[in-house]
Amino acid sequence: MSASTSTTPAAAGRVPRPARRSGGPARRPGQRATDRRELRGALLFISPWIVGFLIFTLWPVLYSGYLSLTDYDVLTDPEFVGLENYEQMAQDPKVRLALWNTFYYTVLHVPSLVIVSLGLALLLNQAGRSAGFFRTAFFLPKMTPPVAVGILLLLLFNGQNGLINMVLGWFGIDGPNWTTDPDWVKPGLVLMSLWAVGSSVIILLAALRGVPQELYDSARVDGAGFWKQTTKITLPMISGTVFFIVVVNTIASFQTFTEAYTAFFGSGNTTYSNDAALFYVIYLFRQAFEFLDMGYASALAWLLFVIILAVTVVQLKVSKRFVFYEGEDR
Amino acid sequence: MKSSAVRSSVLVAVSGVVLAACAQGTTNDDGGGGEAVAFDPEAELSGNLSIMGFGLTDEIGEVRYEAAQEALGDDVELSLVEGDLDIQQFLSAVAAGDPPALVYANRDQIGTFASRGAIIPLDACIEGEGIDTSVFREPSLNQVTFNDSVYGIPEFNQVQITMANASLLEAAGLGIEAVNGSDWEAVTSATTALTQGNGGSLSVIGYDSKLPEFLPLWARSNGVDLLSEDGRTAQLDDPAVIEALEFAVGIYDQQGGFGAVKAFRDSADFFGEGNQFATGVLGAMPMENWYVNVLNEVSSDAPMAFDSYRSMDGEPIAFAGGSAWAVPAGTEDTQAAACRFMRTMTATDTWMEAAQARVDARAEEGLLFTGLLTGNAEADDRIRSELMTEDAPEPWASAIDAIYEANENSFTFPANPADAEFKTAWQDGVNRVLNGQATPAESMAQAQEEAQAALDEAWAEWDDDQE
Known part of the structure; x- marks a missing residue:
């Protein structure tokens, strides 16, 4: 249900932009035939992906659009109801609650994740020979199944006997009931989400390793210290990667599901469904598979799609002011 | 990194990942009416019987399952999808037109499945196969009775x-x-x-x-x-x-x-x-x-x-809460075998065999047998009178008394x-x-x-x- 940052993007290794052609060399005779042959070859090679995309992504996307206009319980045929599901959505207070919870979580989660992963990547970049060990160590928690992370949350953040409150207690802080106090459920989930920060750290580390050393050498000659180098060289040079992480994790945050569902709605807590942890996709899932209202769930999915699309477009627009792409004219 | 590449990949990811979650198959046209199935306790049966939601986790399940296999004969092959009933998996199977022959669900799910035509009424099965519903505890039966038809064969009772x-x-x-x-x-x-x-x-x-x-x-x-x-x-x-x-x-x-x-x-x-x-x-x-x-x-x-x-x-x-056996719609070929299976699993004699196995297992471990609430009143009474010791030590004797007292005084919500x-x-x-x-x-x-x-x-x- 959630997107992942584990797929290493092109962000890690920047591809130099090809020089712009202006009145380039004349095309060789037979060039067009060669191009066509190459295109056919390329299409042939990627055809398995295209077929998969059409069947497993595009068709379901289009079909869910149709389902969102129906009353459909999976067991009987869909019945066309027009925009009724969308009208119901506009009046459903749980939708507003779930959206609020999801925005709240996203606003806390994404900056926290970027700051922590960037900090760790900067440290790792200085680690020398031991970097390999720490890289593995930071990535290992990412391998923990999300369901296990949900269970871990309940253990670590237990308000009475959890490790987090025990550590806070050493500093004289009386920790909250993270898992049962509605005001602390989302902050607890955000802190727990940093458990899986490893993939972002690896991506950022790869970007940091790609920053040309001569830029730092020149800056040092000019008397720039660590902070100046970081803010004037490092961050601008890896801004494309940071932006990628922001975008992907924003999408993942909007789709957050497994950890919160396991902790507050799963089999161990079937009766204690905490409103504070009712994220949008959890509400969507419950509509689809607990209440068998697949038409309404499809409408909810489309609303989420529109929201994520809008947020992503805004991020792309805003990024033009802050993100530096090597080889791009500014 | 090229900005255009990032933008386009992000937009594709957004579109695909969000909406793919709502992929659904088309529904089975067979609403469960199907052709009439003959239920006969003496009939020779054959075929494959797939069961969803039931697991062989202890001797109570194992003994009854073996008894059911014996009652069905060698020509019926049983296959289990073990673990609690996964609604998503069950609905997907029904929507794909490939429902299991039997599902083992919580009793409070029966009304929802019945109202949507996902499971069939068992009146013909009960009559044809000769299932004695009078032995089931009334609240248990009440939970699986929808619109005056029985849609599930109840078993177990939690109180x-x-x-x-x-x-x-x-x-x-x-x-x-x-x-x-x-x-x-x-x-x-x-x-x-x-x-x-x-x-x-x-x-x-x-x-x-x-x-x-x-x-x-x-x-x-x-x-x-x-x-x-x-x-x-x-x-x-x-x-x-x-x-x-x-x-x-x-x-x-x-x-x-x-x-x-x-x-x-x-x-x-x-x-x-x-x-x-x-x-x-x-x-x-x-x-x-x-x-x-x-x-x-x-x-x-x-x-x-x-x-x-x-x-x-x-x-x-x-x-009270408990489980029930139900037969999904669109399974005409296996309904006779499914009915025989349900009858055997919930019959008084089968419960007695299973309870005896539990008594033996507990004795082997030096533990007390604290009873078994089957949802079948006749079996409950026989298990208590024939298989349970009258001189259980305290406080467990009080626990057993309390359990059986609660069993006699339970209530449920009606199927809806x-x-x-x-x-x-x-x-x-x-x-x-x-x-x-x-x-x-x-x-x-x-x-x-x-x-x-x-x-x-x-x-x-x-x-x-x-x-």
Whole structure:
């Protein structure tokens, strides 16, 4: 249900932009035939992906659009109801609650994740020979199944006997009931989400390793210290990667599901469904598979799609002011 | 990195990942009417019988499964999709036109499946195969009877009894009757006497009223059910329900609030030697009968006291739950075998064989057999009279008495087409109060509105389909 940052993007290794052609060399005779042959070859090679995309992504996307206009319980045929599901959505207070919870979580989660992963990547970049060990160590928690992370949350953040409150207690802080106090459920989930920060750290580390050393050498000659180098060289040079992480994790945050569902709605807590942890996709899932209202769930999915699309477009627009792409004219 | 590449890949990812989650197949055209199937207890059967939601986790399951296989003959091949029934998996199979021959579901799911045509009425199966429904406990049968037809063959019965730490009770100068629910003032006083803690930190939970899940029990104790007898009207804003909720929440408030109690409860080793009773950190609570087996197995020396859970008039009551076998629509080829399988699994003689296996297994481990609630009253009576020792040691003898007393006095909600929504509505209503987000009256008014809307819609669809 959630997107992942584990797929290493092109962000890690920047591809130099090809020089712009202006009145380039004349095309060789037979060039067009060669191009066509190459295109056919390329299409042939990627055809398995295209077929998969059409069947497993595009068709379901289009079909869910149709389902969102129906009353459909999976067991009987869909019945066309027009925009009724969308009208119901506009009046459903749980939708507003779930959206609020999801925005709240996203606003806390994404900056926290970027700051922590960037900090760790900067440290790792200085680690020398031991970097390999720490890289593995930071990535290992990412391998923990999300369901296990949900269970871990309940253990670590237990308000009475959890490790987090025990550590806070050493500093004289009386920790909250993270898992049962509605005001602390989302902050607890955000802190727990940093458990899986490893993939972002690896991506950022790869970007940091790609920053040309001569830029730092020149800056040092000019008397720039660590902070100046970081803010004037490092961050601008890896801004494309940071932006990628922001975008992907924003999408993942909007789709957050497994950890919160396991902790507050799963089999161990079937009766204690905490409103504070009712994220949008959890509400969507419950509509689809607990209440068998697949038409309404499809409408909810489309609303989420529109929201994520809008947020992503805004991020792309805003990024033009802050993100530096090597080889791009500014 | 090229900005255009990032942008396009991000947009594709957004489109694909969000919406792919809603991929669905088309539904099976067969609404379950199908052709007539002949059910005959003497018929020779063959084919493959796939079963979803049932697992061979203990001797009770294994012995009965073997008996069912024998009754079906060698020409019927059984295959199990083990584990609890996965609704997503079941619905996907039905939508794909490839439903399992049998499903093993919670009884409270039967009404929803039945109203949507996912499972078939079993009247013909019951009559043809000769299943004696008179032996089933009435509340169990009530839970699987929808629109006057039986849609599930019930088995097992879970009931609640009062469990308490006798040492803590004794230290507080109390007896089990102070916490068996019959006198709410006594429960309140006992909670005060039993609770121990320092500031916001609990060291002993005095009394756990087990909200939200046991609200039906507290409400019935106060004389009202959450759902009307015909399953059409929610009664969540009934003053007696609100009074029951106020009382049960008040028990938590006495101990620092639900958050503190739940966090402390969650930190316990519930199934192990360090359970709350063995470690002396819980005074008393109503709890389901299966937990007696856990306690007897992992901490048989714990200082326990048991009694029935009792209503305000002192009578034992229990909110029963359990499982049921059901036959999905569109399985005409395997319905005769499915019916034979259900009959064998729930027959009195089969239960006796299974119970004997349990008795032997417990004896081998040096443990006490604390009984088996089958959902079949005849089997329950025979197991108790023929297989259970009359000289069980205390406190387990009291536990067994309480369990069987509760079994005779259980109640359930009737099957209805919106059980999941109804349950969510009343549990969310309780949770809002536990979290301090609303008063009991406000919260249950909202719950009533949500539950009734869901019931009205589901019943309207059902009624329309019947016309």
